[in-house]
Amino acid sequence: MTAPHTSSSEPAYNTPSADLELVACPHCDLVQRLPALAPGEAARCPRCDKELWRRREDSLERTQALTLAAAILYVVANTVPMLGLSAVGHHASTTLYGGARHLWETGQEVVAVLVLFTAVVAPALQIGFLLAVVLAARRPRPAHWVATLLRHQPKTATWSMIEVMILGVLVALIKIADYASVIAGLALFALGGLVVLLAVMQAAFDPREVWIRVAWADEAARAATAPDAALEATP
Numbered sequence: 234m235t236a237p238h239t240s241s242s243e244p245a246y247n248t249p250s251a252d253l254e255l256v257a258c259p260h261c262d263l264v265q266r267l268p269a270l271a272p273g274e275a276a277r278c279p280r281c282d283k284e285l286w287r288r289r290e291d292s293l294e295r296t297q298a299l300t301l302a303a304a305i306l307y308v309v310a311n312t313v314p315m316l317g318l319s320a321v322g323h324h325a326s327t328t329l330y331g332g333a334r335h336l337w338e339t340g341q342e343v344v345a346v347l348v349l350f351t352a353v354v355a356p357a358l359q360i361g362f363l364l365a366v367v368l369a370a371r372r373p374r375p376a377h378w379v380a381t382l383l384r385h386q387p388k389t390a391t392w393s394m395i396e397v398m399i400l401g402v403l404v405a406l407i408k409i410a411d412y413a414s415v416i417a418g419l420a421l422f423a424l425g426g427l428v429v430l431l432a433v434m435q436a437a438f439d440p441r442e443v444w445i446r447v448a449w450a451d452e453a454a455r456a457a458t459a460p461d462a463a464l465e466a467t468p
């Protein structure tokens with residue numbers, strides 16, 4: 234099915250519902266109206282009991298603080314040595330990136346790319362996207378690109394798997410502990426802290442708070458749907 238186009242250059246949009254509190258349950262598709270919630274309260278689907286929305290306390294402020302802390306830990310985790318090994322008088326240490334590069338050089342290209350993507354690139358995108366969203370959402374009228382970042386942010390969180398990498402490193406450490414003395418670097422502790430911070434940061438974030446503020450792609454639809462909101466937004 235193709236959407237009708239008003240002109241060749243203008244994209245066509247769906248007609249929005251006049252009731253902005255109307256939501257469809259992501260599990261069973263039941264369309265229902267969200268009640269007004271106080272911070273800490275949650276709304277559940279009456280049919281399948283799935284939690285539809287939990288209103289978090291000071292979501293934007295808390296997420297911003299946690300995201301900034303995560304960004305600092307991320308920089309530390311990627312700049313200082315993660316592991317040191319010393320055996321028969323030789324000492325070697327490596328960073329997270331250095332480990333991935335070593336994998337590449339020893340012929341494990343696929344593993345190297347996976348490690349680099351899930352432990353370096355995806356966490357950076359997860360933190361970067363969320364920080365940009367939270368900072369932009371605090372402005373009176375967040376730009377439309379905030380919506381794009383907000384849509385893709387959950388995917389970056391799915392691919393961010395620092396905890397899996399730490400588990401792998403710990404198993405390897407136990408295995409080689411008999412042959413060489415292993416020194417856990419500062420980055421390993423930073424990564425451990427980062428795993429906890431990323432989970433707390435994601436839990437503190439309430440996407441609905443941002444969605445309410447985002448500027449619509451089709452401004453005419455917004456004006457037709459919520460005249461109060463449109464008036465409020467124009468100073």
Ligand SMILES: [Zn+2]
Nearest residue numbers: 258261278281
């Ligand atoms: Zn449901």
